[in-house]
Amino acid sequence: xxxxxxxxxxxxxxxxxxxxxxxxxxxxxxxxxxxxxxxxxxxxxxxxxxxxxxxxxxxxxxxxxxxxxxxxxxxxxxxxxxxxxxxxxxxxxxxxxxxxxxxxxxxxxxxxxxxxxxxxxxxxxxxxxxxxxxxxxxxxxxxxxxxxxxxxxxxxxxxxxxxxxxxxxxxxxxxxxxxxxxxxxxxxxxxxxxxxxxxxxxxxxxxxxxxxxxxxxxxxxxxxxxxxxxxxxxxxxxxxxxxxxxxxxxxxxxxxxxxxxxxxxxxxxxxxxxxxxxxxxxxxxxxxxxxxxxxxxxxxxxxxxxxxxxxxxxxxxxxxxxxxxxxxxxxxxxxxxxxxxxxxxxxxxxxxxxxxxxxxxxxxxxxxxxxxxxxxxxxxxxxxxxxxxxxxxxxxxxxxxxxxxxxxxxxxxxxxxxxxxxxxxxxxxxxxxxxxxxxxxxxxxxxxx
Amino acid sequence: xxxxxxxxxxxxxxxxxxxxxxxxxxxxxxxxxxxxxxxxxxxxxxxxxxxxxxxxxxxxxxxxxxxxxxxxxxxxxxxxxxxxxxxxxxxxxxxxxxxxxxxxxxxxxxxxxxxxxxxxxxxxxxxxxxxxxxxxxxxxxxxxxxxxxxxxxxxxxxxxxxxxxxxxxxxxxxxxxxxxxxxxxxxxxxxxxxxxxxxxxxxxxxxxxxxxxxxxxxxxxxxxxxxxxxxxxxxxxxxxxxxxxxxxxxxxxxxxxxxxxxxxxxxxxxxxxxxxxxxxxxxxxxxxxxxxxxxxxxxxxxxxxxxxxxxxxxxxxxxxxxxxxxxxxxxxxxxxxxxxxxxxxxxxxxxxxxxxxxxxxxxx
Ligand SMILES: Cc1cc2nc3c(=O)[nH]c(=O)nc-3n(C[C@H](O)[C@H](O)[C@H](O)COP(=O)(O)O)c2cc1C
Ligand code: SF4
Ligand code: SF4
Ligand code: FES
Numbered sequence: 001x002x003x004x005x006x007x008x009x010x011x012x013x014x015x016x017x018x019x020x021x022x023x024x025x026x027x028x029x030x031x032x033x034x035x036x037x038x039x040x041x042x043x044x045x046x047x048x049x050x051x052x053x054x055x056x057x058x059x060x061x062x063x064x065x066x067x068x069x070x071x072x073x074x075x076x077x078x079x080x081x082x083x084x085x086x087x088x089x090x091x092x093x094x095x096x097x098x099x100x101x102x103x104x105x106x107x108x109x110x111x112x113x114x115x116x117x118x119x120x121x122x123x124x125x126x127x128x129x130x131x132x133x134x135x136x137x138x139x140x141x142x143x144x145x146x147x148x149x150x151x152x153x154x155x156x157x158x159x160x161x162x163x164x165x166x167x168x169x170x171x172x173x174x175x176x177x178x179x180x181x182x183x184x185x186x187x188x189x190x191x192x193x194x195x196x197x198x199x200x201x202x203x204x205x206x207x208x209x210x211x212x213x214x215x216x217x218x219x220x221x222x223x224x225x226x227x228x229x230x231x232x233x234x235x236x237x238x239x240x241x242x243x244x245x246x247x248x249x250x251x252x253x254x255x256x257x258x259x260x261x262x263x264x265x266x267x268x269x270x271x272x273x274x275x276x277x278x279x280x281x282x283x284x285x286x287x288x289x290x291x292x293x294x295x296x297x298x299x300x301x302x303x304x305x306x307x308x309x310x311x312x313x314x315x316x317x318x319x320x321x322x323x324x325x326x327x328x329x330x331x332x333x334x335x336x337x338x339x340x341x342x343x344x345x346x347x348x349x350x351x352x353x354x355x356x357x358x359x360x361x362x363x364x365x366x367x368x369x370x371x372x373x374x375x376x377x378x379x380x381x382x383x384x385x386x387x388x389x390x391x392x393x394x395x396x397x398x399x400x401x402x403x404x405x406x407x408x409x410x411x412x413x414x415x416x417x418x419x420x421x422x423x424x425x426x427x428x429x430x431x432x433x434x435x436x437x438x439x440x441x442x443x444x445x446x447x448x449x
Numbered sequence: 450x451x452x453x454x455x456x457x458x459x460x461x462x463x464x465x466x467x468x469x470x471x472x473x474x475x476x477x478x479x480x481x482x483x484x485x486x487x488x489x490x491x492x493x494x495x496x497x498x499x500x501x502x503x504x505x506x507x508x509x510x511x512x513x514x515x516x517x518x519x520x521x522x523x524x525x526x527x528x529x530x531x532x533x534x535x536x537x538x539x540x541x542x543x544x545x546x547x548x549x550x551x552x553x554x555x556x557x558x559x560x561x562x563x564x565x566x567x568x569x570x571x572x573x574x575x576x577x578x579x580x581x582x583x584x585x586x587x588x589x590x591x592x593x594x595x596x597x598x599x600x601x602x603x604x605x606x607x608x609x610x611x612x613x614x615x616x617x618x619x620x621x622x623x624x625x626x627x628x629x630x631x632x633x634x635x636x637x638x639x640x641x642x643x644x645x646x647x648x649x650x651x652x653x654x655x656x657x658x659x660x661x662x663x664x665x666x667x668x669x670x671x672x673x674x675x676x677x678x679x680x681x682x683x684x685x686x687x688x689x690x691x692x693x694x695x696x697x698x699x700x701x702x703x704x705x706x707x708x709x710x711x712x713x714x715x716x717x718x719x720x721x722x723x724x725x726x727x728x729x730x731x732x733x734x735x736x737x738x739x740x741x742x743x744x745x746x747x748x749x750x751x752x753x754x755x756x757x758x759x760x761x762x763x764x765x766x767x768x769x770x771x772x773x774x775x776x777x778x779x780x781x782x783x784x785x786x787x788x789x790x791x792x793x794x795x796x797x798x799x800x801x802x803x804x805x806x807x808x809x810x811x812x813x
Contacts, residue, residue, distance in 0.1 A: 187500040353640035354501050360555035363638040367591045391551030394522045
């Protein structure tokens with residue numbers, strides 16, 4: 001089922017005329033007849049959870065927004081999308097810019113934001129142009145500016161380009177950066193809902209979250225909540241990359257199984273060249289990697305589904321997370337050690353450097369992993385890595401510390417023998433990969449803790 | 450009229466009453482002694498400081514009377530305010546001690562450990578911290594990060610290699626001076642303190658960045674290598690200064706003033722910021738009215754039992770073992786006991802006048 005991308009194939013949908021002709025901006029017309037509280041209520045009823053990674057219920061976040069008399073409030077759209085493996089927001093903004101603008105207008109109205117910002121990843125330069133064009137079109141047609149549709153509500157949307165730092169996707173670093181400062185995450189509390197941009201109450205939401213407001217208003221929160229299962233309501237965009245036949249962006253309702261998602265021709269279309277599946281990172285580089293034998297079935301033996309609850313079933317011992325929906329597939333030829341090293345390098349490079357465990361620990365982990373990958377590791381290095389990640393996790397200012405620790409922890413937890421093989425066979429490991437070992441689907445579960 | 454109701458908070462089994470809005474760290478400082486978590490970045494005189502180094506992490510085992518749930522993660526005590534009925538574990542928590550050990554290790558992996566040639570040795574917060582909480586051996590086997598030394602103005606040298614990124618100097622420059630030209634370049638483990646385009650810092654109060662720096666990254670060029678701090682005798686002095694309060698600490702040897710710093714309280718924090726004129730230009734005894742020997746606090750290695758009696762006073766510390774059920778605290782290691790130059794059996798307070806290496810020779 002598609003709610004966001006169902007019109008993506010229509011010729012010219014990127015521009016106002018085609019978008020409007022196909023039902024665009026109806027949610028704004030509908031929303032302006034509702035009270036702002038009623039809109040927040042619909043979003044609550046919809047069960048929509050933040051699509052930026054943490055999965056926090058959007059309606060609840062909106063209801064926390066402080067509303068002191070005489071102080072402006074702001075909505076900020078987080079379009080920084082820099083997590084390795086995640087590129088769903090890019091697709092949405094590139095092909096359906098008006099869907100995001102529409103969602104932003106409704107959300108701005110609901111939250112009382114007269115100046116709304118899109119903080120976009122600096123590398124998405126061409127999308128900035130697309131968005132600015134769409135904003136200009138919306139304004140020409142009376143959907144932005146003063147007294148929109150005679151409702152008395154004024155709204156402007158500004159696009160602000162980041163300068164290439166992953167950390168500026170973290171909401172408080174984003175706020176600092178938007179204010180023109182160095183993008184260091186703030187200490188919480190106070191939360192942005194109380195003191196955000198320029199110390200004013202602020203809501204920060206992901207692109208996909210805000211786009212989902214459009215179908216929620218159009219069909220009503222209750223109808224939206226009927227799609228999906230349990231607390232995973234609505235549809236979710238997934239960006240698929242790695243060893244699959246059909247990488248790309250897919251919209252799913254969260255009722256299909258992981259196995260179906262990878263192997264069905266409707267989605268990823270299976271693994272190319274007849275290779276076997278080794279492991280998967282289903283939610284962007286920060287979430288734990290899971291070996292194939294834990295991917296399709298949970299530890300309880302149930303079929304693992306593509307939704308928040310099922311993916312995280314079993315906690316970190318045997319599960320993972322939905323995250324931001326960056327679905328990375330690794331086949332039997334991939335080396336987990338090398339893969340983990342690459343990620344460690346990324347987090348080392350992207351740490352803002354404010355707090356000691358993350359600043360120093362990420363670099364340390366990367367260096368150790370580089371040694372192991374290059375055949376210069378020691379067996380004790382594996383325990384040392386475990387110790388370092390353990391002392392980073394939970395002890396930092398922002399979740400980047402956790403995001404750096406989890407991939408290392410999960411790789412060691414599930415693929416320890418591959419690390420050991422690297423250490424014990426330094427020369428062979430330079431020539432070939434460890435291969436599939438016992439991680440593959442048809443083989444029994446081994447080493448599950 | 451109703452008075453503001455104080456909050457009761459229990460830290461390491463000791464209960465104290467503090468005003469609402471007090472941080473856990475300051476509540477612990479009100480109790481004093483080892484219950485106060487070490488703070489490498491927080492500085493009560495600098496707005497927005499703290500939260501970064503993570504050495505002050507504590508465990509909140511009970512959130513408050515109203516909501517007794519424990520907090521899921523360790524929290525930075527310097528930036529977490531107390532609630533009524535809160536229960537906190539610092540040195541009675543294995544989790545805290547383990548995390549702190551990890552943090553100290555992280556702070557040290559890229560530190561040059563060049564204490565023997567560092568001017569800060571003997572009064573370095575990192576040195577103290579690692580004696581107290583660190584392990585003897587590092588597990589880090591890689592090349593340490595290094596930077597070139599940089600002169601930021603005629604009086605201050607920046608030795609970035611030693612920096613622990615506490616941001617104190619940034620806040621000091623920001624809050625004490627009107628220009629914002631001292632800040633941070635780059636990010637992550639390649640971040641560095643710098644001045645705008647390598648400009649020299651000139652402002653009447655900029656010298657204070659030296660005093661707030663917990664390590665030897667910012668040092669006084671007019672003092673560098675002239676003396677070891679533990680050979681110099683600290684005395685409190687004042688002068689009528691048109692710019693600052695003129696209340697300083699002189700570091701003397703004989704009649705010579707080697708260095709002028711601000712006075713620091715028992716938590717190692719500056720009491721009153723002083724101006725550059727007092728710090729860098731008034732280096733003669735005749736410039737000052739001497740009040741008497743300084744009270745040196747427990748935090749400094751130079752303090753350990755060596756300034757008793759007539760030369761100086763060490764503040765009496767409550768005996769923690771009597772108070773805390775659980776882990777007995779490790780005492781600060783004494784720099785005198787690990788240095789060849791110094792002999793632990795010499796009580797500095799027994800020496801008339803300032804100490805010289807000669808005073809230690811006859812004990813060998
Ligand atoms: C290091 C880091 C990077 C992040 N990057 C992004 C990002 O690129 N896009 C995004 O939407 N959220 C990102 N987040 C999550 C945001 O902090 C925030 O939770 C999110 O924007 C909230 O929106 P939502 O409730 O709609 O998901 C990041 C978080 C962290 C810790
Ligand atoms: S966890 Fe890392 S990225 Fe986040 S504030 Fe600390 S140093 Fe910066
Ligand atoms: S130079 Fe000193 S005061 Fe400044 S950040 Fe580094 S350690 Fe802190
Ligand atoms: S003193 Fe609290 S984090 Fe540094």
